[in-house]
Amino acid sequence: MTETASMQTTLQDITTRLKDKPGALLPILHEIQNAFGYIPKDSITVIASELNLSRAEVHGVISFYHYFRESAPGHHTIHLCRAESCQAMGSKQLEAHVKNRLGIDFHETTPDGKFSLEPVYCLGLCSCSPAMQIDSEVFGRVSPETFDRSLAKIGA
Amino acid sequence: MTVTVYISCDSGALALGAERIAQSVSREAQQRGIDIRLIRNGSRGLFWLEPLVEVQTDQGRIAYGPVQGHDVSGLFDSGFLNGSPHSLFLGLTEELPFFKKQQRLTFARVGLTDPVSLEDYLAHDGYRGLHNALTISGADIVRQVTDSGLRGRGGAAFPTGIKWNTVLNAEADQKYIICNADEGDSGTFSDRMVMEGDPFVLIEGMTIAGIAVGATQGYIYLRVEYPHAHKALTTAIAKAYAAGYLGQNILGSGKTFDLEVRLGAGAYVCGEETSLMESLEGKRGLVRFKPPLPAISGLFGKPTIVNNVISLASVPIILDKGGEFYRDFGMGRSRGTLPVQLAGNIKYPGLVELAFGLTLRELLYDFGGGSANGKPIKAVQVGGPLGAYLPESQFDIPLDYEAFAAIWAVVGHGGIVVFDDTVDMAEMARYSMEFCAIESCGKCTPCRIGSTRGMEVLDDIINGRELNKNIPLLRDLCDTLLNGSLCALGGMTPYPVLSALNHFPLDFGLTDQADAA
Numbered sequence: 001m002t003e004t005a006s007m008q009t010t011l012q013d014i015t016t017r018l019k020d021k022p023g024a025l026l027p028i029l030h031e032i033q034n035a036f037g038y039i040p041k042d043s044i045t046v047i048a049s050e051l052n053l054s055r056a057e058v059h060g061v062i063s064f065y066h067y068f069r070e071s072a073p074g075h076h077t078i079h080l081c082r083a084e085s086c087q088a089m090g091s092k093q094l095e096a097h098v099k100n101r102l103g104i105d106f107h108e109t110t111p112d113g114k115f116s117l118e119p120v121y122c123l124g125l126c127s128c129s130p131a132m133q134i135d136s137e138v139f140g141r142v143s144p145e146t147f148d149r150s151l152a153k154i155g156a
Numbered sequence: 157m158t159v160t161v162y163i164s165c166d167s168g169a170l171a172l173g174a175e176r177i178a179q180s181v182s183r184e185a186q187q188r189g190i191d192i193r194l195i196r197n198g199s200r201g202l203f204w205l206e207p208l209v210e211v212q213t214d215q216g217r218i219a220y221g222p223v224q225g226h227d228v229s230g231l232f233d234s235g236f237l238n239g240s241p242h243s244l245f246l247g248l249t250e251e252l253p254f255f256k257k258q259q260r261l262t263f264a265r266v267g268l269t270d271p272v273s274l275e276d277y278l279a280h281d282g283y284r285g286l287h288n289a290l291t292i293s294g295a296d297i298v299r300q301v302t303d304s305g306l307r308g309r310g311g312a313a314f315p316t317g318i319k320w321n322t323v324l325n326a327e328a329d330q331k332y333i334i335c336n337a338d339e340g341d342s343g344t345f346s347d348r349m350v351m352e353g354d355p356f357v358l359i360e361g362m363t364i365a366g367i368a369v370g371a372t373q374g375y376i377y378l379r380v381e382y383p384h385a386h387k388a389l390t391t392a393i394a395k396a397y398a399a400g401y402l403g404q405n406i407l408g409s410g411k412t413f414d415l416e417v418r419l420g421a422g423a424y425v426c427g428e429e430t431s432l433m434e435s436l437e438g439k440r441g442l443v444r445f446k447p448p449l450p451a452i453s454g455l456f457g458k459p460t461i462v463n464n465v466i467s468l469a470s471v472p473i474i475l476d477k478g479g480e481f482y483r484d485f486g487m488g489r490s491r492g493t494l495p496v497q498l499a500g501n502i503k504y505p506g507l508v509e510l511a512f513g514l515t516l517r518e519l520l521y522d523f524g525g526g527s528a529n530g531k532p533i534k535a536v537q538v539g540g541p542l543g544a545y546l547p548e549s550q551f552d553i554p555l556d557y558e559a560f561a562a563i564w565a566v567v568g569h570g571g572i573v574v575f576d577d578t579v580d581m582a583e584m585a586r587y588s589m590e591f592c593a594i595e596s597c598g599k600c601t602p603c604r605i606g607s608t609r610g611m612e613v614l615d616d617i618i619n620g621r622e623l624n625k626n627i628p629l630l631r632d633l634c635d636t637l638l639n640g641s642l643c644a645l646g647g648m649t650p651y652p653v654l655s656a657l658n659h660f661p662l663d664f665g666l667t668d669q670a671d672a673a
Contacts, residue, residue, distance in 0.1 A: 022437075022456065023418075023436050023437040023438040023456075024438055025438030025439070026418065026419070026420075026421060026435065026436075026438055027418065027419075029421070030380075030419055030421070051438075060440055061438070061439060061440055064423065064440040064441060064597075065420075065421030065422055065423050065441075066421070066422035066423060067380050067420075067421035067422030067423075068421055068422075079381075083342030083343075083541065084342040084343060084500065084537055084541060084573045084584070084587070085342045085343045085499040085500040085573045086342070087584075087587070088499075088500035088501040088573055088574060088575045088576075088579065089500065089501055089528070120381060120422075121340060121342070121424060121541075121591065121594075121595070122340055122341065122342045122344075122381065123167070123381055124167060124168075124339065124344070124345040124347075124348040124381065124382060125167060125168055125171050125345070126342060126343045126344070126345055126497065126499035126500065126505070126571070126573065127168050127201075127203035127345060127497070127498070127499055127505035127506055127507075128168055128171050128172055128203055128206075128505070129499065129500060131171060136383060137170075138167050138170055138171040139171050140168065140171030140172050141171075141172065
């Protein structure tokens with residue numbers, strides 16, 4: 001099966017399986033993003049037709065939510081908290097260090113495709129600010145030094 | 157003899173290395189041929205001591221912390237499994253002053269039990285509330301909740317019993333219970349701690365709500381930023397189904413309640429109840445006009461209870477011990493306990509559950525130990541990103557909904573974020589506007605455009621441009637946001653902005669308080 005055909009199959013499977021749930025659109029989008037790391041353009045047509053929505057409505061929902069992305073992320077995604085508790089513990093300096101170290105801004109991916117950087121407004125780790133998440137792992141009391149060490153561990 | 161060791165799997169503990177410590181303790185025990193039973197509990201909420209390792213002894217649970225990887229072998233050498241002295245020895249966990257001074261009702265089991273063990277939940281008074289609820293009428297359940305004086309712990313502080321009563325009396329073929337688990341306020345983590353540390357208490361609270369008002373379907377709308385809570389909830393829900401605590405004919409009562417977790421997708425505004433319902437219906441999270449109230453026409457147009465995690469998690473103990481028991485805690489019209497979260501620049505960050513009425517100063521200094529770096533505390537923001545910034549002169553206000561309202565502040569979800577004297581309050585005010593601009597759903601103009609305009613005006617103020625013109629303009633803009641916004645996002649952004657301006661005029665380039673008027 002070609003890559004596109006297998007993608008189409010996965011999209012169709014997810015949508016067919018979940019479409020009868022009440023309010024099915026978000027669960028469907030979550031499963032698609034879990035499967036591909038983002039919401040491929042092709043999925044809009046499939047979802048729209050299965051849920052009897054216009055493509056504009058589906059696009060409107062995807063673009064409303066910060067979490068859904070329409071392009072592939074880097075190999076690792078770094079979520080850096082920007083909220084008040086983390087600011088009180090120096091997250092602005094950390095943010096500057098991280099951007100400088102990776103050479104990218106928020107919502108960007110490094111040219112080698114290794115890292116994506118996303119802001120997050122609270123990870124619920126305010127008791128150990130500043131906090132970040134790399135893929136599924138959470139880190140508290142992050143300093144520029146401990147950030148560099150975490151990055152080295154995953155191969156930067 | 158097998159020794160039981162507790163190491164937390166709470167995200168806060170994990171962020172400080174608890175997973176590594178748990179693996180290291182298991183490995184070390186195995187190498188030494190010692191049989192241990194390692195339980196991954198919730199957190200006691202003493203985060204400056206995490207990763208905390210507790211050992212079950214004849215005297216009770218002895219704590220060691222904060223444990224780093226290189227400490228593990230030494231702990232075994234010193235015989236910590238018998239509760240022996242060590243440089244990290246803290247004594248009995250429950251005798252630690254930060255913990256001992258608390259009144260834990262909602263958090264009674266968090267950190268004590270294995271979060272996803274139904275047996276452990278039952279052994280620690282779990283499901284006693286539901287058992288009682290099944291023996292009385294829906295109206296009597298609602299009366300207990302009303303009598304308890306419980307008000308919504310999510311922020312608006314609306315009496316829970318009144319909301320439930322409206323849904324109880326609404327005629328409909330279908331009703332819903334929604335748990336608003338979209339805790340997105342900086343400085344708050346009590347919802348996360350309950351969901352990760354005692355998920356059954358939330359499930360039980362929602363089941364009681366369903367039985368009370370005749371709702372057969374519940375949804376937990378959980379923020380996607382909480383993957384560990386998601387895992388704990390789905391595991392606990394599956395176990396509750398398997399044991400007959402959810403689904404059809406609950407415990408042979410003939411009652412039905414189904415429960416599902418739905419994930420949000422990173423939109424702060426979906427913590428607003430009408431926006432949350434739009435999101436659950438699969439739409440953009442745009443705020444709805446009220447009325448109609450969700451209690452009359454909510455999810456899919458049906459009568460719906462929308463309550464916060466802590467509100468629902470407080471219900472089982474009310475049904476277990478009675479509304480009066482709960483009401484006897486607290487002051488004035490703020491009854492029961494509030495799990496307060498100490499965060500930001502604070503020496504002892506953590507969770508403190510106490511009856512309403514304690515002052516900020518007691519929380520900041522007696523519990524929190526002052527700032528993390530010993531510098532003077534300049535400001536604290538209470539109640540999340542839409543809460544007011546309070547200066548030192550207001551630290552003696554008791555934690556009470558009405559007392560806070562009287563100084564134009566909010567208790568909100570009980571999150572307290574501490575800032576030392578290096579903070580620039582004009583920058584914090586600008587950040588509040590920026591946050592509102594990023595998170596606005598866009599439905600109403602004051603919030604959508606006002607927040608962006610607010611950033612521009614604050615940039616001018618920060619750069620010292622025409623303060624005599626821009627300060628009144630900022631106030632005017634805040635007035636429009638306050639009075640013209642559809643929901644609390646736009647309607648409350650003026651709280652942090654104006655409180656910063658009013659209490660810290662020097663940071664805005666003004667020479668004294670009078671100029672700020």
